[in-house]
Amino acid sequence: MDWAFVQKSWEKWASSNIGSSGLPLKAAMLINYDPFRPSRLLSTIAEQEGIKISPIELSQFVNFIKCNKLQKETFMIGNNQYMVTSIHENWFCARCLNASKSAGEGAIVMLTSLFLLVALYDGSIGLASRAMASVDQLVWQLNRKNL
Numbered sequence: 654m655d656w657a658f659v660q661k662s663w664e665k666w667a668s669s670n671i672g673s674s675g676l677p678l679k680a681a682m683l684i685n686y687d688p689f690r691p692s693r694l695l696s697t698i699a700e701q702e703g704i705k706i707s708p709i710e711l712s713q714f715v716n717f718i719k720c721n722k723l724q725k726e727t728f729m730i731g732n733n734q735y736m737v738t739s740i741h742e743n744w745f746c747a748r749c750l751n752a753s754k755s756a757g758e759g760a761i762v763m764l765t766s767l768f769l770l771v772a773l774y775d776g777s778i779g780l781a782s783r784a785m786a787s788v789d790q791l792v793w794q795l796n797r798k799n800l
Contacts, residue, residue, distance in 0.1 A: 667702045680701075
């Protein structure tokens with residue numbers, strides 16, 4: 654795996670897409686993920702910006718994905734509980750059930766061959782579209798190198 658490429662791509666992408674002042678995302682994390690590796694090998698956070706989660710929270714989130722509970726259960730990221738609203742081939746969207754903002758909060762989770770990209774945003778439909786375009790940028794970069 655080309656870690657230098659991943660780190661450089663993340664830093665460039667994060668600096669122009671994650672933050673509070675008019676940027677499409679409020680937080681994101683890149684998780685090492687291989688659904689076919691032995692369960693004793695834990696997923697780890699490769700990169701993160703704007704959010705910190707514990708190893709236990711990460712493990713619970715990854716188990717939610719591995720067990721394919723997308724339509725049956727909710728998941729937690731930090732203090733927020735999310736419900737999946739749409740599922741696609743390699744990504745899904747979710748809305749926060751205990752949002753602190755009146756316009757709501759959402760999450761986009763995208764799978765590449767080696768990573769899960771989790772992106773959090775504030776707002777509803779228009780801002781969700783901006784967030785999705787932002788997520789697509791990084792995933793396109795990673796997919797070019799089959800990461």
